[in-house]
Every structure is written in C-alpha cells, then in structure tokens.
Amino acid sequence: MKRIAVLFCCLPFTLIAQEVLEPLTTPSAPAATILELQPKVILQPKSYQTLETALYSNFLNETNEAVIPANFALEFTPYWTTNHGLSLMDYLYPETLADQLLRNSSFSLASTQSFVLGDSTTTNGIGFGYRTSFFFPNTADKETTRAAIEAIQKDNTLKGRIQLEAFDITENRKVANKSEFLLWMDAVVIRELKIYSSLTSDNDLKAILENITKESRLLPELDLEHPDPFIDQYKEIVDNAVKTKLLLSNFESYLKNRQGLTIDVALASLLVFPTNSFEFSYLPKNAIWLTPSYRFSRTLDFLQVLGVLRYEWYLDEFYDRYFPNTFTYQHTWDYGLSAVSEFKRLSLQFELVGRQRSATIPAGFDAMGNALFRKEKDNDLQYAGTIAYQLTDKIVLSYTLGSRFETILNPSETLISLLCLNFGFGGPNMSDLELLKE
Amino acid sequence: MRKTYRYRDLSYPVEDSTEVFLTVTYISDGNLGKTLVYQPHLGNPEIENSGTVSIGTGAQLRGRITICLTEIANLNPNEDEISLSFSLNDTPLVAHHNDKSEENNPTIVLFIRFPKP
Missing domain, CATH: 1.20.120 (Four Helix Bundle (Hemerythrin (Met), subunit A))
Structure with a gap:
C-alpha cells in the first residue's frame, strides 16, 4: 500500500481491478464544502476509502448560469498508505485518542476555476480541508x-x-x-x-x-x-x-455498523486568487465543524442520527473589496440535525440546519471623533433531502433537493438541485515478490 | 472456493538437538487468524495471530514433511492486502502477500523439510 502516486495515475484501471471493500457514501469533503461545491452543512463521517474523488456538476459561470464545470475534490487518508502490523483488536480499539486522531486524519483539496466575485468575474479558488474522527464504542459493541x-x-x-x-x-x-x-x-x-x-x-x-x-x-x-x-x-x-x-x-457486516458514538472534527479554509495571479491571494473564509453521530442498536440499525455545530468566519477586507454591493456577516454559527437511513443500496438523508450570523458594522463617529459600531444579527434556515443509490461499491450516484442558506452573491436563489457522482479508490497494492507462491 | 496458497520445497537444515521456533508476524493491518503445525506428539502447536511457538527439535522434525498451516482473514476495510511472514529461529522462511480482491480468507500452507546441516 505504498505507491499512492502510481495509483492516482492509473485511476481508470484501478477502478475496475480493486476489490469491493467498503461502500462509499455521498461526498462530504470539508474542502469541497468550504468552496460551496457541496451545499450541505452536516458532514457525514468519512468512508474507509484511502482516496476519494468527486466530480460535481453544480456551479455558476460568469453570467450566473448553472454549468457543468471541471470542479474537482480529493480527500486522502495518509495513515493507511503503509502497513503497521496492527492486530484486529488494535485496529478496532485504539489505545488512545491520539491513535484515533492519527489513523483517521484525512486531508482534502478542492479546486474550481469558476469562483464568482461580486462583479461577476470568475476567478480561481482552492479549498483546503482536514478532518479526523473519534469512535467511542459501547459495552454491547465490545x-x-x-x-x-x-x-x-x-x-x-x-x-x-x-x-x-x-x-x-x-x-x-x-x-x-x-x-x-x-x-x-x-x-x-x-x-x-x-x-x-x-x-x-x-x-x-x-x-x-x-x-x-x-x-x-x-x-x-x-x-x-x-x-x-x-x-x-x-x-x-x-x-x-x-x-x-x-x-x-x-x-464484517457488524463492523460496518458498529454501535456507538462517533465525533468528527473538521477544518477548512478557502484560498482565492482574485486576479488569477499566484502572487496575490486572499484567505477569505474559514470553517470548523464538530459532528457527533450515533448509530442505533440492531432493531434500528438502518438509522443514524447526526448533529452539527459549525463556525465560519469571513475576512472583511476581501468581501468589502470584491463584493462591494453585498453585506457579509463576519461570524456565522450553524447548528442542526440530520437523519440518515440506509436500505441496502438505497439511502435517504435529510438535514435541517439553523444559522445565526453576526457582524460589527461601522456607524460613524461620536463628537470626540471616536469610531462607532453597531452589531447586526440575522437568522436563516437550510433544509435538504438527498437520495443516493450505490451503483457499485465504488460509485455512488446522489441527488440533493432543498433550500440552502442565502448566499452572499445571490441571496434570493436558495434552490439546491445537485446531481453528484462519487468515486472511491482503495490503496494501491504491492506486486507479488514471492517466487515460491503457487 | 477459498484459495489455498502452498509453499513447497521449503528446507531448514537443523541439528538433532536444536529446538526450532516458528514465528508468524502479521504485517498488514487488521488480520485475524490462527497458525497450526502438524506435530502430534507436541499436541499440534498453535499461534493465535502473531507470535512464536516451539515446533520441536531437529531430531523430532527429521525424516518427513512438516505441515504448517495458517487460516487468516482481514477485517479492516482500510486494508487492501493480506501480508504476513514466517521465520524459523529468526531466519526468514516465507513472506506471503495476497490482495484481498484475490482472497480475503486464504489458507496458507508451508511444506518444510528439516535435513541435517
């Protein structure tokens, strides 16, 4: 499992040759979410795939029309690219939280050439993401x-x-x-x-x-x-x-649906090149997620409930300069719940998320010439349903319909209608070295 | 049908009085299995997962083919391969590797002779 670069060059072949290891879920890379390629707020726990890529088909061109752009997202879990000789019990029950942090750490990257600024010009944007997860088994699981x-x-x-x-x-x-x-x-x-x-x-x-x-x-x-x-x-x-x-x-079936609490932690940042020059960039938006999820016992094993707490913060300087006719809140808190039910290859997801935004706005000067500010607050609601069908164990087709939060550029356009195809790839394999093997 | 990987014509020269220890080391992550050695007068020694066990002296192993058999499965969905190694008295004997896409629950059999040095 050591030649990840080779794997990436051989994706079409790998897709056919790799074994069915673990079903994929709908894509939820933090890096793609910070770029708003993926409108949903609640990030499901990452699948077991060492490498995931997703092709999205829902973005805007310079005239704000939906197009099918070559947007790209990749999520990579480095720990599993090498062998560690873990026994099954070591694998299932890591001794420390640090072990879990290390094993589950994944890094994501997403890019687009169609990040639209306030004056409708398009520019390049890159999303960077990181996440890890912690699993707390209950007594029944052990x-x-x-x-x-x-x-x-x-x-x-x-x-x-x-x-x-x-x-x-x-x-x-x-x-x-x-x-x-x-x-x-x-x-x-x-x-x-x-x-x-x-x-x-x-x-x-x-x-x-x-x-x-x-x-x-x-x-x-x-x-x-x-x-x-x-x-x-x-x-x-x-x-x-x-x-x-x-x-x-x-x-094996049980291990895929272990009873217990999982807590996912994710971070993501957006890097934008407004003039499409590498030397001039902004980091206008950052986010941190905390996603607890609980899988129920056997009679309700089709049901998983997830919560979310997300904090986003925006860079005033960027939005004042490139979105001069819009109002941007500096701080955003999202909180909500999601329910996921799986029936063999079909899965249904629904999420309901509330949003509270706040901003500190200049309000002139007092008689002494001191700057005055006022606090602006706002609430919003997003809801979305997703139906996903597992075409193969490596390919998931999903469709999401719902209403999203008001966006900075087009606050009145809240419709979510996203068709997505998600591909998953396992790690590459060492070639056979044993001469005696029959 | 589950696959059986056979390693034939293995040889480990050993003196009559030397005790032979078999070591099994799991290399890939999340393996679960058991190794057994056909040695009835020692109760067929076993190793659960990775470990070391005595399989007898050179004299006890002489004159026949000793069978060492591992039943193994990998239950780690992050893992794509089954990889383990066998050694006798710290001397590497066999390094086995197979993709899980080929067989996730293989039987690995070593056929070992123990001639005089």
Missing part, C-alpha cells in the same frame, strides 16, 4: 466483538486441524487412495468437530458429518502425485458444512 472473534478463532482451529491431517496423510503417504483417505478423515472430522465445533446439539453434529461424508464420496479419485485439487475440493466440502463464511460475513 461484547459482540469479543464473542465474534472467539467464534472465528475456534472455527480456524477446527478447519486448520482437519486440513493439517489431510495434508499430512497425503504428503507423507499415509494413505494410498481415496477410500483410505476418506476413512481416515471421517475419524478426524468426528474427533475435531466434537472438540472445536460451536454446535452443541448432537443432531447438528450428526447432520454435518453426514453432509461431509455424502459429499466427499462424490469426489474424484485421489492422485497422490498431484493431490492439491482433491484436497481443495475436500476443504470446500468442510467449509460449506461448517458454514465458515457465515461467521466472517456476519462479523
């Missing part, structure tokens, strides 16, 4: 995890001991043919199942034994010179009989 790992390890022992014997008797020529092999292995299977199977019922054990016996009799003759195909087929019969895949898939 108990579920401990029990699942214990069951999987017991199953590993059962499968391992059966296979060990199968390999040993073929490699060391303790049997001469299929009949002798099956006779030997029947005794082994009975012995190991009684010791290591999690089944307690004699009837269940008997059913498994009968299944293995019946299926294994249908195997082709054992060729001791080339025993691998025979052993592989025998292994599959045992795997199916003890339902080994079920244990893992159940646990």
